[in-house]
Amino acid sequence: MMSTSARLLIAIAACVASPANSAAPVPHYSVARQIAGPDGGWDYASFDPTGHRLYIAHNTAVTEVKVADGNTVRSFGMIAKAHAVVPIPGQSMLLVTSGHDDSVRMLNARDGHEVANIPVGTDPDAAFFDVRSGRAVVMNAKAGTVSVVDVTSRKVVRTITLKPALEFGVAGKDGTLFVNNEELGEIETADLSSGQAGPAIPMPGCEGPTGLGYDAQTDRLISACANGKAAIVDAHARRFVALLDIGLGPDAVIMDAKRRFAYIPCGKDGLVEIVSLDAPDGAAIVGTIKTEMGARTGALDPADGTLYLPTARFAAPANPGAKPAMIPGSFHIVVLKAH
Helix, strand or coil: CCHHHHCCCEEECCHHHHCCHHCCCCCCCCCEEECCCCCCCCCCCEECCCCEEEEEEEEEEEEEEHHHCCCCEEEECCCCCEEEEECCCCCCEEEEECCCCCEEEEEEECCCCCCEEECCCCCCEEEEEEECCCEEEEEEECCCCEEEEEEECCCEEEEEECCCCCEEEEECCCCCEEEEECCCCCEEEEEECCCEEEEEEECCCCCHHHHHHHCCCEEEEEEECCCCCEHHHEEECCEEEEEEEECCCCCCCCCEECEEEEEEEEECEEEEEECCCCCCCCEEEEEEEEEECCCCCECCCCCCCEEEEEECCCEEECCCCCCECCCCCCCCCEEEEEE
């Protein structure tokens, strides 16, 4: 249980920008609570608004939090390095990428049992559900390919060849696939319908892009870069627009199209950057929320704007430059409430 003093230290509300800088009032966030979970590394998180459940790709399993009934936590599945959990709309089904055996697993969301094991490309990482086509899209990081999965027949129906080092991907409103390339500092493109690859979009000044968000209203992409920058890209023109200053260690861009903000959790600095999608000169940083070190991914409940950020506590490394070790029993989810 977090002490009152500790809560006060990290529950710092977002800085408010002047009305001239943002069309919508900037929300104030504070840490409402923490939800304990099982140990293990984690990657992407997602939120199912229909079932009111948070899902986290959590080492060799899926961790589920039922936020509507007292934050009941359970873990299920046997995954060889889980990277992403994708709830399938209209079905009690989850698609989970399994990076170490080059597959995606289809799991029954009610009881957690595996329904299908579908081979894809090497090192499947990020994934999303494309509403337009009704199919799941899986980024195979090392292979440099994208697997399009029919979630009804549970088969790969198309493989799109791009370049290795693929990270998160999104679909634009015209059916274009946009995928971050972590090594090249660019966004790869393809036509999801035909599978035809298109020209890459260079992002000068963006190193190691991972998280990616898309706003259909402005037709803009936001790419989170490892060097303390976020790149803004015009999706229609396929053109780099600007760089924003953010914290270090981001791994996701969490979109809130309803309230017109995006959130970029920066794990090395322990903060979340708030991006206005409707600032007069384009997307702009309008606030910062102090959270915890390690909170680099997350998900949002679209109903009330609550943010859920998985993290843990870490011991200082014994040798300079070594990776900090996770303290046993410290994994938890930071819950940020707007007020």
